[in-house]
Amino acid sequence: xxxxxxxxxxxxxxxxPAPIKSGSNDVQFYTVRIITIILSLILLICSCNxxxxxxxxxxxxxxxxxxxxxxxxxxxxxxxSFDDWIDKLAKEENPGTDIIAYKFGIFETPDYPxxxxxxxxxxxxxxxxxxxxxxGFGDFKPANAxxxxxxxxxxxxxxxxxxxxxxxxxxxxxKTDKFKKSFLSNSKAIAVGFDDGDLAKVY
Numbered sequence: 001x002x003x004x005x006x007x008x009x010x011x012x013x014x015x016x017p018a019p020i021k022s023g024s025n026d027v028q029f030y031t032v033r034i035i036t037i038i039l040s041l042i043l044l045i046c047s048c049n050x051x052x053x054x055x056x057x058x059x060x061x062x063x064x065x066x067x068x069x070x071x072x073x074x075x076x077x078x079x080x081s082f083d084d085w086i087d088k089l090a091k092e093e094n095p096g097t098d099i100i101a102y103k104f105g106i107f108e109t110p111d112y113p114x115x116x117x118x119x120x121x122x123x124x125x126x127x128x129x130x131x132x133x134x135x136g137f138g139d140f141k142p143a144n145a146x147x148x149x150x151x152x153x154x155x156x157x158x159x160x161x162x163x164x165x166x167x168x169x170x171x172x173x174x175k176t177d178k179f180k181k182s183f184l185s186n187s188k189a190i191a192v193g194f195d196d197g198d199l200a201k202v203y
Contacts, residue, residue, distance in 0.1 A: 078153050078169055083178060085147045089120070090182035095140045100188040101126035103134040104170060106163060107195050112148035114155045116162055119145045126189050131199045134191060159194060167192050167202050174203045 099122035109117050122140030125133045154162055170192060173179050184190060190203035 076150055078150050078165065079172070081147065081150060082169055082173065083176075085144070086173065086182060086184070087178055089142050089144060090178070090184075092144070093142045093183065095122050095183055097186070098124050099140045099183075100124065101133060102184060102187050102190045103138065103199065104166065104190070104192045105134075105195055106159075106166060106193065108159075109148075113151035114149045114153070116149040116154050116157075118147050118149065118166060121145065122187075128189070128201070131191075131193075134193075134199060159197075163192060163194065163197075163200070167200055170202050 101123045103121050103123070105119050105121065107117060107119075108115055111117065120142055121134070121136075121138035123133045123138040127133050149162070149166075153165065157165070170190065174184075174190070179185055184203075187203070189201055191199040191201050193199035
């Protein structure tokens with residue numbers, strides 16, 4: 001569009017006849033040229049601004065498309081991502097038989113769109129009356145200890161609802177064949193809870 005306006009400006013300038021004699025014709029000639037140039041510049045600016053807006057709209061559409069793609073990636077269910085995470089841990093980790101209890105800790109974090117993540121640790125001691133056995137990183141911490149929670153299920157949820165959903169999912173998992181084949185099945189207890197809250201035993 002900008003190039004078209006420029007070409008039109010050049011053509012218009014060529015079509016303006018030169019003054020035949022001096023005097024008022026010179027004034028009229030240059031007045032017409034100046035007005036033509038000013039109008040052409042206005043058209044040029046408007047056309048370029050239009051092109052910038054079009055490019056901006058296209059970029060915004062691309063960003064929205066990228067965002068939708070990210071939401072689709074983050075859109076995996078917690079069930080699936082949790083099962084895959086634990087399955088990978090079961091294949092890569094081999095905690096000793098002295099690890100008798102496990103904790104799925106929950107904490108808030110800006111590192112994931114949902115705002116929440118969980119982690120797994122193991123302990124050599126367990127006390128159903130005292131949660132101190134799960135303080136810190138325990139006696140066993142997998143190399144891939146953390147799992148970000150999916151945005152579509154956990155974003156903007158209350159902490160109570162977040163813990164409830166995680167508890168339900170882990171209880172579901174304890175009834176699967178994957179659980180029976182994992183080191184978690186050898187534990188005396190499995191608990192869930194926020195780092196600054198009470199633990200809930202789910203197994």
